């Protein structure tokens with residue numbers, strides 16, 4: 001089957017679709033395969049190190065991650081469908097971005113190590129223990145599946161600041177000003 005990959009539009013905060021709790025993937029057929037291809041292409045085009053289906057307006061529990069995408073290492077695309085974080089250990093803090101929050105970078109504390117169970121793009125179960133940036137990306141993307149966003153991890157003052165920045169950005173976009181900034185996000 002020939003299916004052309006496509007870069008899909010990424011929703012920006014405060015789009016309400018980012019707040020929906022996504023439904024489990026039950027059909028791993030051609031439409032799902034096309035979605036996975038599009039998520040990867042959209043993530044690489046952005047560029048970002050992770051992208052979840054709700055960020056392109058598809059309310060399904062699937063995300064892609066490639067933490068090698070931000071440097072010159074070979075690509076390391078990972079697909080997580082219906083993921084479940086079954087264990088967390090330790091804490092770490094990274095300055096995170098999000099493709100749904102262009103231009104925003106905030107320090108967020110998360111688990112240092114996560115063990116995750118998920119299905120691959122063909123519906124085959126796997127388990128993975130991850131640390132470092134991969135663990136951060138998995139937790140960040142997994143949040144998207146439950147409508148949880150990076151802003152929810154901030155203290156009240158930073159949350160208000162980011163909220164206002166994003167409203168300003170949305171207003172500027174509505175006026176037709178392009179304030180897109182190229183920076184890796186998730």
Ligand code: NI
Nearest residue numbers: 098099100186
């Ligand atoms: Ni994100």
